Amino acid sequence: MITPSTFVIGAGPVATALAGALRLGGVPVLGLWARRPEQARAAGATAGVAAYSAAPPDLLLEADVVLVAVRDDAISDVARMLVGTGLVTRKHVLIHCSGAISAEDAFASVRDAVGGVAAMHPLRAIADGREAMRALRGTVFGIEGDPVGIAAARALVAALGGTPLELAGAQMASYHAAAAIASNFLVALLDVAAEVMAAAGVDRTAALAALIPLARGTLDNLAARGVPDALTGPIRRGDRTTVARHLEAVGALGGDAAALYRALGLRCAAIARRAGAPAAALAAIEALLGRGAGGDAASAAGGAGGDAAADGAARP
Numbered sequence: 001m002i003t004p005s006t007f008v009i010g011a012g013p014v015a016t017a018l019a020g021a022l023r024l025g026g027v028p029v030l031g032l033w034a035r036r037p038e039q040a041r042a043a044g045a046t047a048g049v050a051a052y053s054a055a056p057p058d059l060l061l062e063a064d065v066v067l068v069a070v071r072d073d074a075i076s077d078v079a080r081m082l083v084g085t086g087l088v089t090r091k092h093v094l095i096h097c098s099g100a101i102s103a104e105d106a107f108a109s110v111r112d113a114v115g116g117v118a119a120m121h122p123l124r125a126i127a128d129g130r131e132a133m134r135a136l137r138g139t140v141f142g143i144e145g146d147p148v149g150i151a152a153a154r155a156l157v158a159a160l161g162g163t164p165l166e167l168a169g170a171q172m173a174s175y176h177a178a179a180a181i182a183s184n185f186l187v188a189l190l191d192v193a194a195e196v197m198a199a200a201g202v203d204r205t206a207a208l209a210a211l212i213p214l215a216r217g218t219l220d221n222l223a224a225r226g227v228p229d230a231l232t233g234p235i236r237r238g239d240r241t242t243v244a245r246h247l248e249a250v251g252a253l254g255g256d257a258a259a260l261y262r263a264l265g266l267r268c269a270a271i272a273r274r275a276g277a278p279a280a281a282l283a284a285i286e287a288l289l290g291r292g293a294g295g296d297a298a299s300a301a302g303g304a305g306g307d308a309a310a311d312g313a314a315r316p
Contacts, residue, residue: 003159004064004093004152008032009078011043011051014097014122015069016129020047021136025159030059046130060087065152067120069097075106083110090115093152095145097121099176102169103145116148119172120156123165125183137161142175144168190215192257199253228275235268238281244288265289 006027008019011034023029031050034040044051052059060066066088070078075096082088094114096106099121107117123140126132137160143153144167157164167175190211197207221230234242243265250257269286273279 003027003155005030005062006065006067006156007060007063008047008049008067008069009056009082010034010069011036011039012069012071013126013129013132015067016043016046017126017132017136018067018069018097018122019043019049020129020133021160022156023048024133025137025161027156027159030063031057033057033060043129047133056082056085056087058087060085060092061089063092065093065095065156067095067097067156072098072101075101076109079107079110083113088114093118093149095120095149095153095156099123099142099179100173102172103149104169116146116152118143118145118149118153120153121176121179122162123179139163140165142167142172142179144172186215189260192260195255196250196253196257199249228271231268231271231275233268235265235282235285236272236275236277238272238278238285240281240284240288243285247288262289 003026006022007030008015008022009032011032015032015034019029019032029047029049031052032040032044032047033052033056034043035053037053040051040053050059060082066082068075068078068082075098079088079094079096082094088094088110090113092114093116094103094107094110095118096103097120098106099119101119103117103119104111106119107114111117119142121142122136123142124132124136126136139160140163141153141157141160143150143157143164145153150166154164165175190208193211194204194207197211198204202210218230218232221232224230234246246261247258250261266286266289269282269289273282
């Protein structure tokens, strides 16, 4: 498909990043529109495209694709408004940027009024439109829609040098949940880790600065070695004594740190089993992690026999 001319609706980080990235990728981006003039101007200046506010411009009639990059709960209303202006017609493909909603659901009320519909979700954390504008190149995009919409989405992803991951509408929620776990939950996980390290007397800001390179190294290992081989640490080694000490430390903090440690520890034990960790040591660790509130360093001594058998496993 010839690269379609595109008009972007929205002025948030995703709209700004996509407008700028598509422009840099050679896509004719005719402009972007947002209700608030100051937001539209700022987004347009960052993306390097014309910005419009107040009423949507007649220029929409010249676009092949209208990219609706707004909040999930606003997509349907914005689509109805655009079609209601008469500026979006059956010559247009409507594409939204949510990863959680199918194109059919998001555009149900206007489906018969446009030529095609799709979802095109960047599998990338976008906190700042300016920074993401260039980082979007090479990104994986989850895409879904009807044949016409999919063809348009593929053309835009190709212009970005990205990789399309084609999904069915019923798969969108699972796909987006996976993205949230890998991205959003990582922030929560490191926040908890910094909280636990703060209990050791380390300032939380310094703790986070120390933990981020550790997390990056783990991601590098995952990219190079995959699961289960990227797993390191006491559970991988079958070190029940250390796990018990961890539980004692996080349990003393209150809050949700201990529950999180137990839940993720059990998952680590399952991964360690796939990696060939000692079965008896893992069973002892799983029993310890499965207790609602029990397990301390002293009681761990009897289960420490598996430590030596896995002593060569990588640390931490």
